[in-house]
Amino acid sequence: MAAVSCMNKMYGVCFHAVRQTAGLKASRLLQHRAFRSSAVHRQQPFDSSLEKPQFPGASAEFVDQLEFIQPNVISGIPVYRVMDRQGNIINPSQDPQLSKETVLNFYQKMTLLNTMDRILYESQRQGRISFYMTNYGEEGTHIGSAAALDPNDLVFGQYREAGVLMYRGFPLDKFMAQCYANADDLGKGRQMPVHYGSRDLNFVTISSPLATQIPQAAGAAYAVKRENINRAVICYFGEGAASEGDAHAGFNFSATLECPLIFFCRNNGYAISTPTNEQYRGDGIAARGPGYGMLSIRVDGNDVFAVYNATKEARRRAVAENQPFLIEAMTYRIGHHSTSDDSSAYRSVDEVNYWDKQDHPISRLRHYMTARGWWSEDDERSWRKQSRKTVMEAFETAERRLKPNPELLFTDVYLEMTPSLEKQRESLWRHVQQYKEHYPLDLYDK
Ligand SMILES: Cc1ncc(C[n+]2csc(CCOP(=O)(O)OP(=O)(O)O)c2C)c(N)n1
Numbered sequence: 001m002a003a004v005s006c007m008n009k010m011y012g013v014c015f016h017a018v019r020q021t022a023g024l025k026a027s028r029l030l031q032h033r034a035f036r037s038s039a040v041h042r043q044q045p046f047d048s049s050l051e052k053p054q055f056p057g058a059s060a061e062f063v064d065q066l067e068f069i070q071p072n073v074i075s076g077i078p079v080y081r082v083m084d085r086q087g088n089i090i091n092p093s094q095d096p097q098l099s100k101e102t103v104l105n106f107y108q109k110m111t112l113l114n115t116m117d118r119i120l121y122e123s124q125r126q127g128r129i130s131f132y133m134t135n136y137g138e139e140g141t142h143i144g145s146a147a148a149l150d151p152n153d154l155v156f157g158q159y160r161e162a163g164v165l166m167y168r169g170f171p172l173d174k175f176m177a178q179c180y181a182n183a184d185d186l187g188k189g190r191q192m193p194v195h196y197g198s199r200d201l202n203f204v205t206i207s208s209p210l211a212t213q214i215p216q217a218a219g220a221a222y223a224v225k226r227e228n229i230n231r232a233v234i235c236y237f238g239e240g241a242a243s244e245g246d247a248h249a250g251f252n253f254s255a256t257l258e259c260p261l262i263f264f265c266r267n268n269g270y271a272i273s274t275p276t277n278e279q280y281r282g283d284g285i286a287a288r289g290p291g292y293g294m295l296s297i298r299v300d301g302n303d304v305f306a307v308y309n310a311t312k313e314a315r316r317r318a319v320a321e322n323q324p325f326l327i328e329a330m331t332y333r334i335g336h337h338s339t340s341d342d343s344s345a346y347r348s349v350d351e352v353n354y355w356d357k358q359d360h361p362i363s364r365l366r367h368y369m370t371a372r373g374w375w376s377e378d379d380e381r382s383w384r385k386q387s388r389k390t391v392m393e394a395f396e397t398a399e400r401r402l403k404p405n406p407e408l409l410f411t412d413v414y415l416e417m418t419p420s421l422e423k424q425r426e427s428l429w430r431h432v433q434q435y436k437e438h439y440p441l442d443l444y445d446k
């Protein structure tokens with residue numbers, strides 16, 4: 001106790017001394033300032049309206065009225081479009097003037113995606129695959145954005161962007177191999193259906209937890225910027241995923257680190273059963289861009305040319321100026337969320353019918369092509385027949401193919417097998433031996 005009180009006394013003295021010196025300095029400074037400011041006062045009367053805020057991180061003016069900022073100060077961001085719903089170009093200066101060949105390719109990719117969706121959705125319903133997610137109604141967002149990128153640009157997807165991968169040249173048999181988890185699957189059968197990935201096509205493998213791709217894309221775009229190789233990153237996500245904390249982290253990092261990144265939000269009206277009016281209160285996702293200091297635009301996602309123009313310009317400027325862009329593409333999810341969902345429980349048939357029959361990206365493009373004499377009923381009939389045949393062939397091959405060797409469950413994570421993995425591997429094989437009748441090993445690759 002005595003020692004402690006002695007120390008206290010000692011420190012007390014020290015603190016006192018320090019305080020005195022500091023106090024002396026401060027009072028001299030104040031005297032000095034008072035002298036300077038009274039000198040200014042004598043020269044001219046002080047005008048408080050000339051004062052400017054000096055706080056770091058804010059460029060603003062002072063005000064003397066108490067007023068909260070209305071949330072709708074950024075509200076009703078317009079929807080950029082090039083074509084009306086009948087496929088007419090509204091403003092000729094916005095017509096991307098794509099060649100007939102390019103437009104036909106857009107249309108064929110959009111409809112092929114549709115056909116693939118139909119066959120794989122039905123396969124799941126028949127118990128042939130475990131799960132599936134369709135892309136109905138969002139084909140314009142996929143093809144329009146994919147076409148505007150350089151093939152070398154890196155893509156981070158959510159899970160409903162199969163058309164982007166298709167446009168890049170991912171073959172039908174690889175889509176099927178992934179969904180069937182067969183021996184030809186690039187992921188070696190270790191992912192749920194629709195979790196595609198392709199190193200060759202610069203498409204990062206999909207992961208299920210929402211929004212994880214957003215900060216990953218920001219990191220990748222930062223790396224790309226440092227390499228200075230004229231490459232951009234695009235990151236797709238739904239309006240539901242935009243509510244995740246990871247979205248904020250990704251937006252803020254990419255803006256502050258000035259990354260060549262295009263954030264592409266597919267606002268399709270729903271996050272499973274949650275409609276947008278329960279998802280957010282502000283003016284959608286585009287309104288968030290200015291808060292992060294990002295250039296932002298809202299486009300009609302059912303207008304493939306509007307999506308193309310917006311993505312092309314965002315891509316060009318993202319790379320030239322090293323900054324992120326935010327595109328909110330307004331569209332509608334016509335299908336159920338996935339094969340685990342029945343959307344009739346939370347939305348009306350009339351609502352779905354409106355988008356399917358009156359505001360569909362495929363019919364809008366078809367109107368455009370028909371008006372130019374580029375596409376006829378006969379073309380449509382023979383293309384539908386041919387594309388269905390190609391999809392069916394890929395589907396039948398995938399179904400016949402062997403499953404991957406079960407040993408592959410344990411590879412590709414660690415360079416050398418860890419003791420715990422080794423134990424799991426042994427117990428797997430013991431289990432398979434014990435219950436042989438349930439494990440037809442002849443269907444698996446050796
Ligand atoms: C972190 C996380 N939370 C919840 C889920 C379950 N989940 C899967 S998809 C989804 C809806 C996402 O909606 P949106 O981002 O709008 O994409 P959309 O399905 O409409 O294309 C949810 C909640 C998940 N996969 N990950």
Ligand SMILES: [Mg+2]
Pocket residue numbers: 238239240266267268269270271272
């Ligand atoms: Mg959604």
